[in-house]
Amino acid sequence: MIAWKQAQTLDLENIVLVKLDIPSDARVCHIPKGRMQCDRYRCDKAMVLGITSLDGKHRVSRARSLRYDKDFVPVIYEVGKMAYPSSYCGNKRKPIAPGLYFFWDKQQALEYIY
Secondary structure (H helix, E strand, O other), X not given: OEXXXXXXXXXXXXXXXXXXXXXXXXXXXXXXXXXXXXXXXXXXXEEEEEEEEOOOOOEOOEEEOOOOOOOOOOOEEEOOOEEOOOOOOOOOOOOOOOOEEEEOOHHHHHHOOO
């Protein structure tokens, strides 16, 4: 299934949109609406189908996950390759836990503010 997420360029200068294919055998955790006001998901693997600027005008071949604390191990997203987090937590009661975060809806991914 197609999913979307924001990431950063490797130089940390720009936010980009990553198009993912979540394989049928991926472990997926639904994170119910909370302070985010929209449903989010996380999984243990995804194929990177494309990376573009948020306006869709520029393509990027590689990006990294958004950083949220000093202990976070970033995930590198490369077009045509599988992406894996350093670990995965399937507990939906933990809104912040290891995994690849994503949205099923492209617009929600574009509107996400980290």
